[in-house]
Amino acid sequence: MTFPAWLPGLLGFLTAVGPISTDMYLPAFPAIEAALGGVPGTAQMTLAAWFAGLAVGQITQGTLADRYGRRGPLLVGTAVYTLATVGCAVAPDPVSLSVCRLVSAFGGSASMVIPRAIVRDLADGHAAARLMSRLMLVMGAAPILAPTVGSVVLAFAGWQAIFWVCAGYGAMCCVLVWWLLPDTLPATRRVKLGLDGQLQRYGSILGERSFITHALVGGFVTFSFFAYLSGSPGVFEEVYHLGPAGYGGLFGCCAAGLIVCSQLNPVLVGRFGAGRVLNASVRVMLAANGSLLVLAFVRPAHWIWVALPIFVSISTNGFNTPNAAVGALSRHQAHAGSASALMGTLQFALGAVSGLLVGLASDGTVRPMAGLMFIGALSANIFDACRPKR
Numbered sequence: 001m002t003f004p005a006w007l008p009g010l011l012g013f014l015t016a017v018g019p020i021s022t023d024m025y026l027p028a029f030p031a032i033e034a035a036l037g038g039v040p041g042t043a044q045m046t047l048a049a050w051f052a053g054l055a056v057g058q059i060t061q062g063t064l065a066d067r068y069g070r071r072g073p074l075l076v077g078t079a080v081y082t083l084a085t086v087g088c089a090v091a092p093d094p095v096s097l098s099v100c101r102l103v104s105a106f107g108g109s110a111s112m113v114i115p116r117a118i119v120r121d122l123a124d125g126h127a128a129a130r131l132m133s134r135l136m137l138v139m140g141a142a143p144i145l146a147p148t149v150g151s152v153v154l155a156f157a158g159w160q161a162i163f164w165v166c167a168g169y170g171a172m173c174c175v176l177v178w179w180l181l182p183d184t185l186p187a188t189r190r191v192k193l194g195l196d197g198q199l200q201r202y203g204s205i206l207g208e209r210s211f212i213t214h215a216l217v218g219g220f221v222t223f224s225f226f227a228y229l230s231g232s233p234g235v236f237e238e239v240y241h242l243g244p245a246g247y248g249g250l251f252g253c254c255a256a257g258l259i260v261c262s263q264l265n266p267v268l269v270g271r272f273g274a275g276r277v278l279n280a281s282v283r284v285m286l287a288a289n290g291s292l293l294v295l296a297f298v299r300p301a302h303w304i305w306v307a308l309p310i311f312v313s314i315s316t317n318g319f320n321t322p323n324a325a326v327g328a329l330s331r332h333q334a335h336a337g338s339a340s341a342l343m344g345t346l347q348f349a350l351g352a353v354s355g356l357l358v359g360l361a362s363d364g365t366v367r368p369m370a371g372l373m374f375i376g377a378l379s380a381n382i383f384d385a386c387r388p389k390r
Helices: 007-015 017-023 026-036 042-068 071-089 094-108 110-122 125-139 141-157 159-180 195-206 209-239 244-272 274-298 304-315 317-329 333-361 367-386
Strands: none
Touching: 007 017, 007 110, 007 159, 017 042, 017 071, 017 094, 017 110, 017 141, 017 159, 026 042, 026 094, 026 141, 026 159, 026 209, 026 244, 042 071, 042 094, 042 110, 042 209, 042 333, 071 094, 071 110, 071 159, 094 110, 110 317, 110 333, 141 159, 141 244, 195 209, 195 333, 209 244, 209 274, 209 304, 209 317, 209 333, 209 367, 244 274, 244 304, 244 317, 274 304, 274 317, 274 367, 304 317, 317 333, 333 367
16 A cells, blocks of 8 residues: 555654653653652652553554544544643642543553554555654654653743643644544444454454564563653652753653664664564663663662663664564454554553552662563563564
């Protein structure tokens, strides 16, 4: 299927709702806890609510996308996200903020699961990996810019303004979907299943070995990544006393490494194959996270020693994420929306657990974040060893 040259850019812009909504408010964690009277770890709980909403929302959005096409559910989802994000901006307490984050994630999940299904509508194999990497180039700018923008907004307008900026981004996404996005799922290929039929479809997808192993590799990569997202503000701003601007710069460097790797990915996949690239990258991630765990107990005096293995670990996601997704969806063209939704639900459910555990285990050291990142990397390697080799 042919598609406009600008379509990957639009899909990346839509998918960036996730990292923007996650990363922009990370530097504001201490300010949110101070303003809303929360105990240490309260901000991490609002992040866990966001991840939980993404997990529940994605499985719903995938079903809707297979039944009604790609465009309509995206329009509704981005509108819900925008309105709920306005609610975050005016939330008076941590509970209200968490509820609004949950609802905004439910709507925003459409912008994360449906673009992956559109990629599968358009391409497979090496072509899909190349297209997925182009999406990551566009959406990868969000993690670089979001914490820095969040720090600037926090300095001049307070933490509530961060959510107003996110709401504006959501409104822009809604307009772009309405104005530009074609529907890549023809009416003849849409599936109208009842609850029993949909559950049977999910069971069939979960029973397919290539899907479940690739999805679990991606899920535990996400577990590790979200441990970093939830734990890094406390580690670098409170343990090592980096200001919000310094933390934003460090976060941007890690995101830049991810982008570079995502753009190298099509070249390496073309030469070695997606499976071998995925296998090598999860091993590198395990080595980096193992080094971080050792350093967490050594407790180095300077933050750079903690940042270096984190940089390597996050950079490998430029290989891990697209190749795990392509492997999981490869055999499911007929119901790419459902398969993409299941994969996203699994990933973000693990991410929600990771974020919750970081908040509960927070002890003013690097150890909770490092330990959970290591568990995620080890689990990803175990399931990588179980996946069928091609």
